[in-house]
Structure formats: C-alpha cells, structure tokens
Amino acid sequence: MFSEFLQYLFTGITIGATYALIALGFTLIYNASHVINFAQGEFLMIGGMATVSLTAMGVPMLLAIVLAVVLAGVLGVALQRLAIAPAKNADVVTLIIITIGASIFIRGLAQLVWGKEYHVMPNFSSEEPIQIFGAVLNTQSLWVLGVGAVLVAVLVYFFTRxxxxxxxxxxxxxKDAARLVGIRTQVVLMLAFMVSALLGSIAGIVVAPITFTSYDIGIILGLKGFVAAAIGGLGSGMGAVVGGLALGVVEAMAAGYLSSDYKDAVAFSMILVVLFFMPRGLFGAKIVERV
Amino acid sequence: MFKKITRRAGKFAAIAAAGLLAMNAQAAEPIRIGSFLAVTGPASFLGDPELKTLEMYVEKINKEGGVLGRQLELIHYDDAGNASKARNFASRLIRSDRVDIIVGGSTTGATMAAVPMIEQAKVPFISLAGATVITMPVKKWVFKTPQSDRMAAERILQDMKSRGLTKVGLISGTGGFGSSGREQTLAVIKEMGGVEIVADETYGGSDTDMTAQLTNIRGTDGVQTILNFGFGQGPAIVTRNYAQLGIELPFYQSHGVASDGFLELAGNSAEGLRLPASPLLVPESLPDTDPQKPVVEAYKSEYEARWNSKVSTFGAYAYDGLMLAVEAIEKAGSTDKAAVRDALESIQGHVGVTGTFNMSADDHNGLQADSFRILEVQDGGWKLIN
Known part of the structure; x- marks a missing residue:
C-alpha cells in the first residue's frame, strides 16, 4: 500500500519537476514583458531534438548538449529580435498571438529538418532504476530534480544579486521608469527571451530520456507548463515551482487512485478551483490597479 | 532552305508519331487504377510506403506486358489523412478520371468518408485501412487488405490461453486505435470465454509516464499477464516503465507497434514481450513450407532495393491491394466494374504478403486470425513463435 503511494509520488514529482521548469520559462518572459510566450514548448523540443540529432552525427553527448542549449538561446534571441521587437507598440494580446505563430513556424521547421519520428535519448547515468521501499525510481528522475533545483537556485541568485x-x-x-534610470529595456527583453530559451532547452534535454522526443513534444508539455504557471500565479518563480510539482503529483495520484481516464480532467479542474478562489494563483502578486 | 525542309520534316514526323500514339491508345486503352493516400500529414507513415509500393509495382507490371495486354495507369491523390479531402478526391477519381478500380484509403477515417460515394457510383474499392467497420457489415463494393484489430485480439488471447494465462490486465491508449482495440478485446473475450480482464487502465496519447497505471495493474489480485493496445510512442513508454518497475508477468503488445522503430524506442525493455505481426518482419525465419515465404521475401527485397529504405507492413497492404485488383481484372477478363467486383468476391487462396486471402460474399477481407504471426522480442530482434 505504502509502496504504491510512494510510486505515484515519485511519478508525480518527476513529471511535476518538468512542468515546473517549463513554467519558470513562462514566468521569466511574463515578468519582463507581460507576454505569455506560447513558443516556450518549442524551446524544449529544440533542446531534445538537437541533442539527439547531434549525438547521432557522432558529437559527444556533453558537447551536443551544450550546442543544443546554445542553439536554443540563439533561437530565443532571434524570436525576440525578428518577431516581437518589430511589433514594438502592439499590445500584449497581439504579442501573445505572435508567439503562437512563431511556435507553429518553429515546429514546422523542425518537422522538415528532423522528420516526424520519435527519438530516444539514453539516460545520463545508469539505466537500472533505484528501489526505495518497494517503489522504483528512474535514475533520470533524479537528474530532472537535481537540474531543476540547480536552475531554480541560479535564477534566484540572478534575480536578487x-x-x-x-x-x-x-x-x-x-518600463518607463526603468528606461529613465538608464536600463535599455529592449536589451532586457532580449535577455529574458534568451534566458527562458536556455531554461526551456535544458528542461527538454533532461526529460528527453524519460519522455522520448519528437518535433511535436512541445505542444502538450508547453500547455501543461502554462497550466502550472497559472496555478502558481503568473510571474512568481516560487509559484511556478509549486504549481508544477502540485500539478504533476495530482495527475499521478488521480491516475493511481481514481481512474486513468480522468487524470487530465482532474488536473485541469485544479486550475478552475485554484483560480476561482485565488484569481491571481497561489503565489500571484497582489497588484492594485491605479485608476 | 535546307533548314526549312528539315523543320518541315520534323513537323511531319511529329504529327505522324502523334497519330501512331493515338491509334495505339485506341487499340489498348490503359487500365486506370485510382488511389487516394495519406502521403503527407500525420498518417504519412502509412501513405508514403503505400504510394511507393503502388508506383513500383505498376511500373513492374507494365514492363512485363501489363494486364490483359493493357498497360496500367496509376492516378493518385494525397488526402493527407483528411476525411473530407479523401471524399473529394474519391469523387474526382470517379467522375473526372473515370477509374476502373480504386486501391487506397490509408486511414479508416478517409476510407469511411469515401465509402458512400463509391458505393453509389458502383466502383470496386480495396481499402488499405484496418478497422473492422470497413467490411463489417459487408458493403457490396468495398474490400480491404489489412487484418482487423479484432483478429489481433483473437490471436493474442489464443496465445495467452495456450500458455495458461487467463487473468489479463489491460492497458490501452485513449486514441482511436487503442480504444477500438480495447473494445474488440472485450468483445472477443465475451465470445471466447475462459479469459477475463481483471484490470482495465488507459493513458492519453501524449502522456509521458504510465508507471501509475502499471503499478495499479501489478497490485490487482491474481493478474497473470498484461496486454497493451496502443499506437505511436505510448506503447514504447509503457514498455520502458514496465521494465523499470521490474514487473515479471508475461507482456503482450498489439500489432500497432510491430515495427523496427518500436524496438529502437523501447530498447532493452522490450526483451521477452510478444505481439501479433505480419510475417514481413521475420521473412528468414519462416519455414520453407510456408506458402507466404517466397511472396514476402520477394516483396521485401524488391522494395528495399528500389527505395533504399526499410520495408513496412503498411506498404504490404498496398501490395496485396494491387495484386488482388490485378487478379480480379484478369479473372473477369475485362474492366467491367460489376464483373471485377464479382471476381474480387470469389478470389480464393490468393497468397499475399499480409496473409492468404479467401474472399466470400460475407467476408470482404478474406483473412483469418492466423495470418498474424506471434513474435517475441529476443536479443533486440524479432523471433517467430508460431
């Protein structure tokens, strides 16, 4: 009984950590520009797919990972420079629609370059799972959690220090006040897109051994990441992490104890409940609009 | 001056040649074979090898003198797996291309969208899609070459029974293939008896972890074996989670993942699992007495030599469709649509790649469950069990 519970928990935390990493990417760009970047899932896909195809070409794994992350970073900058920046004075909704367009474009490009098949990436360390009190834990899950924790720490340091x-x-x-004190806001925006692309691609790479990777993996993972960010309260880093983990655990528990048919339904009703009682999410900032 | 003469001579020659061609065409109008396939789009893994197979064998048959002394002409459209496109293309094939027979329809959706129009126009149609609904109930003008998921379920359950495994934990995808497979499995069990489903779990098409469902099945009292009905990457994840959880029950997959691509995704975790599949995966291990052996080997080597890519089960459906069409036209001795249809319905003992076809008035598929072979994964490859 306990081992079953533990198994669901492990499963939930692993998936949850993935959602949390994606949610952090959303948070970052939202913080800098109030834009919800729906191309976030594609950064994830680029990370995984580029690593797989580079290793297939004979590039050593570590170098392939670095190159894939760099590629995603370049793409993040290009997205901001070529798609977001030209629409300078457009309102936020227009920018969000632009990111949806960009995500379709990137996905199409990936499909042309890499084809439509699913690809495997080997585990970073042993393929042998670890046994804990009768439940098993994939070693890659530890990587996901570890890398996630490090990234969160780095982000906290980055934003506060x-x-x-x-x-x-x-x-x-x-934005206006920031410009007055000499912050180049366009550069800051570009930076936000780059960092969030880096974050997304790293998430994509560490989860690829668990989920496989393909050109369209970003759609559903991106959406779940957005749900996690919304539950946690858009714009809150802490919220993204808690929202992601909560979503993952609820999903796994629902699949285990209720019915696997309703797993997604339970996860999505969770946002309804949270947003109904706390419209700004669990950790959303209490902003008072000045009239 | 000289230039003018040569130009005239050239013109004259051209006209003469055109005339000759026209006469020739009148003497033997080509037999038009129409096709609509999902060559691009999400189902392109079906349509692409199907089109390649059709093109290649139409070419080959023409080189060998054609059918009834007439050449074959393949007219094909890409429906991208889209049902409404399929319907439009079927209409174009019938009305403006005036084809003699249609071999196509990669997906069940595309096939079923085109069926009403084809039935109305009374054109023989051989579908390349799997679902049971295509030929059950029997539609007068519609035939199909792949086995249905019902036969796969029968074959799997037979094999379980023969190993004394009667309590089954079922896990299926919620997509069209998985849910239809689940229904057929339940239906077969009701009819066959002696086997029962003790756990019934599902997973979504884009889920990335199925350990929760598998843990549930493992915890079910008395479960002896696990069956996964699904398509795409889902079954590969189930297989990996299965191995990670260290479950040691005999494991079955469906024919939906009977491909080398699945072995690549699932890796070591797939060791020991069994599934029903086309003999195309294991031509070398078929016994020499097997009537399908030469057909399967020839198709595999010709396809791989011509396209320089791995042969697929789906291309074989197109091969069987084309060969059945050719046999029916030869038998009918003409392309008269009603005669070809009657000939198709009376085909007996046609040895194809997918199986041996015995058509009848109430079976427009003509295959038996035993056309599926049970394979086991051993040392990263397929091994024929029976």
Missing part, C-alpha cells in the same frame, strides 16, 4: 537580473525585474515593474 545581479544587476542584470534586477534590471529585468525593474523593467517588468515599470
């Missing part, structure tokens, strides 16, 4: 991080925060709070 570095000037650049603070510049991003300042831009999100008041």
């Amino acid at each position: 570095t000037l650049t991080g603070k510049a991003i925060l300042a831009t999100s709070m008041n």
Whole structure:
C-alpha cells in the first residue's frame, strides 16, 4: 500500500519537476514583458531534438548538449529580435498571438529538418532504476530534480544579486521608469527571451530520456507548463515551482487512485478551483490597479 | 532552305508519331487504377510506403506486358489523412478520371468518408485501412487488405490461453486505435470465454509516464499477464516503465507497434514481450513450407532495393491491394466494374504478403486470425513463435 503511494509520488514529482521548469520559462518572459510566450514548448523540443540529432552525427553527448542549449538561446534571441521587437507598440494580446505563430513556424521547421519520428535519448547515468521501499525510481528522475533545483537556485541568485537580473525585474515593474534610470529595456527583453530559451532547452534535454522526443513534444508539455504557471500565479518563480510539482503529483495520484481516464480532467479542474478562489494563483502578486 | 525542309520534316514526323500514339491508345486503352493516400500529414507513415509500393509495382507490371495486354495507369491523390479531402478526391477519381478500380484509403477515417460515394457510383474499392467497420457489415463494393484489430485480439488471447494465462490486465491508449482495440478485446473475450480482464487502465496519447497505471495493474489480485493496445510512442513508454518497475508477468503488445522503430524506442525493455505481426518482419525465419515465404521475401527485397529504405507492413497492404485488383481484372477478363467486383468476391487462396486471402460474399477481407504471426522480442530482434 505504502509502496504504491510512494510510486505515484515519485511519478508525480518527476513529471511535476518538468512542468515546473517549463513554467519558470513562462514566468521569466511574463515578468519582463507581460507576454505569455506560447513558443516556450518549442524551446524544449529544440533542446531534445538537437541533442539527439547531434549525438547521432557522432558529437559527444556533453558537447551536443551544450550546442543544443546554445542553439536554443540563439533561437530565443532571434524570436525576440525578428518577431516581437518589430511589433514594438502592439499590445500584449497581439504579442501573445505572435508567439503562437512563431511556435507553429518553429515546429514546422523542425518537422522538415528532423522528420516526424520519435527519438530516444539514453539516460545520463545508469539505466537500472533505484528501489526505495518497494517503489522504483528512474535514475533520470533524479537528474530532472537535481537540474531543476540547480536552475531554480541560479535564477534566484540572478534575480536578487545581479544587476542584470534586477534590471529585468525593474523593467517588468515599470518600463518607463526603468528606461529613465538608464536600463535599455529592449536589451532586457532580449535577455529574458534568451534566458527562458536556455531554461526551456535544458528542461527538454533532461526529460528527453524519460519522455522520448519528437518535433511535436512541445505542444502538450508547453500547455501543461502554462497550466502550472497559472496555478502558481503568473510571474512568481516560487509559484511556478509549486504549481508544477502540485500539478504533476495530482495527475499521478488521480491516475493511481481514481481512474486513468480522468487524470487530465482532474488536473485541469485544479486550475478552475485554484483560480476561482485565488484569481491571481497561489503565489500571484497582489497588484492594485491605479485608476 | 535546307533548314526549312528539315523543320518541315520534323513537323511531319511529329504529327505522324502523334497519330501512331493515338491509334495505339485506341487499340489498348490503359487500365486506370485510382488511389487516394495519406502521403503527407500525420498518417504519412502509412501513405508514403503505400504510394511507393503502388508506383513500383505498376511500373513492374507494365514492363512485363501489363494486364490483359493493357498497360496500367496509376492516378493518385494525397488526402493527407483528411476525411473530407479523401471524399473529394474519391469523387474526382470517379467522375473526372473515370477509374476502373480504386486501391487506397490509408486511414479508416478517409476510407469511411469515401465509402458512400463509391458505393453509389458502383466502383470496386480495396481499402488499405484496418478497422473492422470497413467490411463489417459487408458493403457490396468495398474490400480491404489489412487484418482487423479484432483478429489481433483473437490471436493474442489464443496465445495467452495456450500458455495458461487467463487473468489479463489491460492497458490501452485513449486514441482511436487503442480504444477500438480495447473494445474488440472485450468483445472477443465475451465470445471466447475462459479469459477475463481483471484490470482495465488507459493513458492519453501524449502522456509521458504510465508507471501509475502499471503499478495499479501489478497490485490487482491474481493478474497473470498484461496486454497493451496502443499506437505511436505510448506503447514504447509503457514498455520502458514496465521494465523499470521490474514487473515479471508475461507482456503482450498489439500489432500497432510491430515495427523496427518500436524496438529502437523501447530498447532493452522490450526483451521477452510478444505481439501479433505480419510475417514481413521475420521473412528468414519462416519455414520453407510456408506458402507466404517466397511472396514476402520477394516483396521485401524488391522494395528495399528500389527505395533504399526499410520495408513496412503498411506498404504490404498496398501490395496485396494491387495484386488482388490485378487478379480480379484478369479473372473477369475485362474492366467491367460489376464483373471485377464479382471476381474480387470469389478470389480464393490468393497468397499475399499480409496473409492468404479467401474472399466470400460475407467476408470482404478474406483473412483469418492466423495470418498474424506471434513474435517475441529476443536479443533486440524479432523471433517467430508460431
């Protein structure tokens, strides 16, 4: 009985950590620009697919990972420069629609370059799972959790201790004031897209051994990541992590104890409940609109 | 001056040649074979090898003198797996291309969308899609070459029974293939008796982890074996989770993943699992007495030599469809649609790649469950069990 519970918990935490990493990417761009970047899932896909195809070409795994992350970063900058920046004065909704368009474009491109098949990536370390109290844990899950924790720590440091991080925060709070004190807001925006692309691609790479990877993996994972971000409260880093983990655990518990048929339904009703009682999410900032 | 003469001579020659061609065409109008396939789009893994197979064998038959002394002409459209496109293309094939027979329809959706129009126009149609509904109930003008999922379920349950496994934990995908497979499995069990489903779990098409469902099945009292009915990457994840959880019950997959691509995705975890599949996966291990052996070997080597890519079960459906059409036209001695249809319905003992076809008025598929072979994964490859 306990081992079953533990098994569901492990499953939930692993999936949840993935959702959390994706949700963090959403949060980052939302913070800098109030744009919800629906191309976030595609960064995930680029990370996984580029690593797989580079290793298939004979590039050593570690180098392939670095190159894939760099590629995603370049793509993030290109997305901001070529698609978001030209629509400077457009309102947020228009920018969000642009990101949806960009995601379809990137997916189409990936389909042309890499084809439509699913690909495998080997586990980073042993393929042998670990036994804990009768439940099993894939070693890759530890990688997902570990990498997730490190990334969160780095992000916290970045936003609270570095000037650049603070510049991003300042831009999100008041763009005009930030410009007045000498922050180049366009550069800050570009930076936000780049960091969130890096984050997305790293998430894509660490989960690829568990989920496989293909050109369209970003759609559903991106959506679940957005749900996690919304539950946690858009814009809150803490919220993204808690929202992601909660979503993953609820999904796994629902599949285990209720019925696997209703697993997604339970997860999606969770946002309804959370947003009904706390419209700004679990950790959303209490913003008072000045009239 | 000289230039002018040569130009005239050239013109004259051209006209003469055109005239000759026209006469020739009148003497032997080509037999038009129409096709609509999902060559692009999400079902392109079906339509692509199917089209390649049709093109290649139409070419080959023409080189060998054609059928009834007439050449074959393949007219094909890409429906991208879209039902409404399929319907439009079927209409175009019938009305403006005036085809003699249609071999096509990669997906069940495309096939079923075109069926009403084809029935109305009374054109013989051989579908390449799997679902039972295509030929059950029997439609006068509609035939199909793949086995249905019902036969796969029968074959799997027979094999379980023969190993004394009667309590089955079922896990299926919620997509069309998985849910239809689940229904057919339940229906076969009701009819066959002696086997029962003790756990019934599902997973969504894009789920990335099925350990929760498998843990549930493992915890069910008395479960002796697990069956996964699904398609795409889902079954590969189930297989990996199965191995990670260290479940040691005999494991079955459906024919939906009977491909080398699945072995690649599932890796070591697939060791020991069994599934029903076309003999095309194991031509070398078929016994020499097997009537299908030469057909399967010839198709595999010709396809792989011509296209330089791995042969697929789906291409074989098109091969069987074309060969059945050719046999029916030869038998009918003409392309008269009613005669060809009657000939198709009376085909007996036609040895194809997928199986041996015995058509009849109430069976427009003509295959038996035993046309599926039970294979087991051993040392990363397929091994024929029976």
